[in-house]
Amino acid sequence: MKKVTKAVIPAAGLGTRxxxxxxxxxxEMLPIVDIPTIQYIVEEAKASGIKDIVIVIGKGKRAIEDHFDSNVMLEENxxxxxxxxxxxxxxxxxxxxxxxxxxSYPRGLGDAVLTAKSFIGNDPFVVMLGDDLMEDTTPLTKQLMNSYEKTGASTLAVMKVPHKETSKYGVIDPVSEVSDGLYNVRNFVEKPDPKDAPSDLAIIGRYLLTPQIFDVLEHTKPGKGNEIQLTDAINTLNQxxxxxxxxxxxxxxxxxxxxxxxxxxxxxxxxxxEIEQELREYIKKLGQKLTKEDEQQKN
Structure with missing residues (x-):
């Protein structure tokens, strides 16, 4: 069984929000304090043992390329x-x-993954979405890789969410829990109404996929938003x-x-x-100010 050494990071979205x-x-370059969001994703991949990463970009994303290029003048300085x-x-x-x-065209997450086919070849790989930052003793990507070493199968990361929020996510319909925290899945449901949600286990931004997903994606028709949905392809693969x-x-x-x-x-x-203590003091002062304003509004 081949080891997982490659990752795909889709970063071609327009960021309209x-x-x-x-x-x-x-x-993807918006900072979390002083580190671009995408930097956290790449560091998680590195900590998990990933060697090669392809970042799928679109027009106006040159800053991402520049960020991961070496800056000799700055380093020497x-x-x-x-x-x-x-x-x-x-x-x-x-x-x-x-x-x-x-x-070249915003055709959805499934299409973004498909553009990496020639890079991935016939190897298993990880898809890492930049909207989700994960913290744990063992990186989430490494957790998926550990599961793959046991099953040899595609594995998605899920997390329990409040039932009323299931309409924001893809949700799994589990068959059984085959081991602690690992579920065999009957179906993947994209953004179900809470009354129809088969579980509270929502798909979050990490996927470990076998290369067979590319054949499926090539035949997947556009779904919601007229985009090629990765969830639809995974459902087909699951058959x-x-x-x-x-x-x-x-x-x-x-x-x-x-x-x-x-x-x-x-x-x-x-x-x-560098800022922990000062930020904590600011939040306390802000809380006191807001409390006074609330009391004044009540009176």
Whole structure:
């Protein structure tokens, strides 16, 4: 059985939820305190043992390419000034093999994955979405790789969500829990109405897929939004070979909309050694101010 050493990171979306900021700046480059979101994804891949990454980009995404390119002048400047910590922070992924491929038209997540077919070849691979940051003792991508070593089958990451929020996600219809946190799946349902949701286990942004998914994607017709949906292709794949779901029990941070991105920044800011204390004091003062305003409104 082949080892998983490759990852696909789709980053060709228009980022309309963050306009006007994302008119010129790729959404994936929006910072969590001082680190671009996509940097966290690449670092998770590296920590999981991934060697080669292809980032699927579109028009206006040049900043992502520049970010993962080495900046010799900057590195020499930091080295001369003895700023070793800063130097290491910008060299974290210099040893990764990172490639770029263009998705010329926004035809959906399934199409973005399909553009990586020639890069992946006949190997199993991981798809990592940039809207979800995951924290756990063992990286989520590595957890999926560990499951694959046992089953040899495609495995999706899922997480329990409040039942009323199932309409925001793809949700699995589990057959059984074959081992702790690993489910055999009957069906994958895209954004079901809560009253129709088969479970509270929602698909989150990590997928480990066998290369057979490419043959399926090539024959998958556009679905919701006239886009090729990866979930539809996975459903079809599940008819000929088992697809499992691995339950993630760590911490997930959503960066896909303005509010959740701000919440993630605050959470990470409260753990950042440079600003933790000052941010904590600011939040306390802000809380006191808001409490006074609420009391004044009541009176």
């Amino acid at each position: 963050f306009l006007p900021e994302t008119k010129a700046l790729p959404k 930091l080295e001369k000034k003895g700023k070793e910590k800063m130097l290491k922070s910008i060299q974290k992924t210099n040893d990764m093999n990172i490639y770029f491929i263009r998705q 000929t070979q088992s697809v499992f779901a691995h339950e993630f029990k760590g911490d997930r941070y959503d960066t896909g909309n303005k509010l959740s991105w701000l919440e993630t920044n605050i959470t990470f800011g409260l753990k950042h050694p």
